[in-house]
Amino acid sequence: MKKSTVKWLLGLFILFIGEVAQAQSNFSSKVIGIGVVVADLDRSLDFYVNGIGMVKTGSFTINEDFGKRSGLTNGVPVNVTMLKLENSPDATDWKLMSFGSKPSHPKPKYIQDDTGMQYITLQVKALKPIIDRLKQMNVPFLGSTPTPLNAKSHFVFVQDPDGTFIELIGPLE
Numbered sequence: 001m002k003k004s005t006v007k008w009l010l011g012l013f014i015l016f017i018g019e020v021a022q023a024q025s026n027f028s029s030k031v032i033g034i035g036v037v038v039a040d041l042d043r044s045l046d047f048y049v050n051g052i053g054m055v056k057t058g059s060f061t062i063n064e065d066f067g068k069r070s071g072l073t074n075g076v077p078v079n080v081t082m083l084k085l086e087n088s089p090d091a092t093d094w095k096l097m098s099f100g101s102k103p104s105h106p107k108p109k110y111i112q113d114d115t116g117m118q119y120i121t122l123q124v125k126a127l128k129p130i131i132d133r134l135k136q137m138n139v140p141f142l143g144s145t146p147t148p149l150n151a152k153s154h155f156v157f158v159q160d161p162d163g164t165f166i167e168l169i170g171p172l173e
Helices: 003-024 041-052 064-070 128-136
Strands: 033-038 055-062 078-084 093-098 119-123 154-159 165-170
Touching: 033 041, 041 055, 041 078, 041 093, 041 128, 055 064, 128 154
Parallel strands: 033 093, 119 165
Antiparallel strands: 055 078, 078 093, 154 165
């Protein structure tokens, strides 16, 4: 390969890496906050805190004025409860809120039944304690779970009270 071709390819590679780095630097945080509207806040908090094992890290209110001005709501106030997998600034915010109404569509049976965000994946240190808590809460397990993925990890599939699918992946013990 000619020296000029190598220089051209190297320059192209550096340009590409620079573009990727610049695109990634546009964000001030590596955490994505996810807002989840639920039918019954207390029921969902019970599922996520006492079943899955998330921790409540705070709450805030979106008042009528801000809801309308921001476009989040049509002027309806809402309280937002923040959960995380652990109380750390690097952990994703799982923000639960309820407007006290039931969904206008049926609860999905499979991930292909609706569009939009359908499931989340949680990597866990041990599945057994979560399985035990969810069984105690009478949460149905979907498919033939726990399903072995490899010699160390298993896959457990459940739904939250509103139908969001939850993949739990990790060793049984």
